[in-house]
Amino acid sequence: MHFTNTTEAVRAWVRGWALSRGAVEPAALPWGFTVSLGLPGHVMSHVLPTADEATVRELTGGATGPGVWLKAFVPAESLASWIGPGWSVPSAPGCLMSIDLDADTVRTPPPLPGGYRLRSWTGSGVVHARVHAPDGTVAARGQTSVDGTTAVVDKIETHPAHRRRGLGRVIIHTLVDAAAERGATVGLLASTAEGRALYEATGWHVVAPLANALRGPDPVD
Secondary structure (H helix, E strand, O other): OOOOOHHHHHHHHHHHHHHHOOOOOOEEEOOEEEEEEEEOOEEEEEEEOOOOHHHHHHHHHOOOOOOEEEEEOOOHHHHHHHOOOOEEOOOOOEEEEEEEOOOOOOOOOOOOOOOOEEEEEEEOOEEEEEEEOOOOOEEEEEEEEEEOOEEEEEEEEEOHHHOOOOHHHHHHHHHHHHHHHOOOOEEEEEEOOOOHHHHHHOOOEEEEEEEEEEEOOOOOO
């Protein structure tokens, strides 16, 4: 067991997630962290390792602009009942997941279908993996950051036209092996509801529920 509680796991995850996204060091606050990304539709994220109704209502009740996200490791129905006006829970609930890593364990990824090619490289401390389709387009992708002994796997995606061909498994195996080779002993990822089955099939287990809330644009008068 690498973490004694959910809060420890979330603290490790948010550091690696910020590194993966090219963000500055998360700002530590009494209730959790703020990660500034400065992207359209994702200006920043407030991350609450231990969320409660009073804290969520305070954070979402202020004059916050659109494009701000709130990530809370609680059931989605709880978060939906706590958020203030102008906020919504835009997606199905996900979860924080973990896996033990061992550099001595050889993981053999499934073979790629004919014509598909795997490419991986490291840039700015982040390992990237891509599977290219026979026509050269990107069929699947993902990346992982390593912070100390923790790897955060991020942005796993398979293009709809190339799903159910084992490409996601290839990406995950590639990233997990690369992280273990760099000294990581535990992996963390924030999974969508859709991706959970794939991760569980490759050895990941659920640490905590994860719900996201988004501050939308103010209504037009």
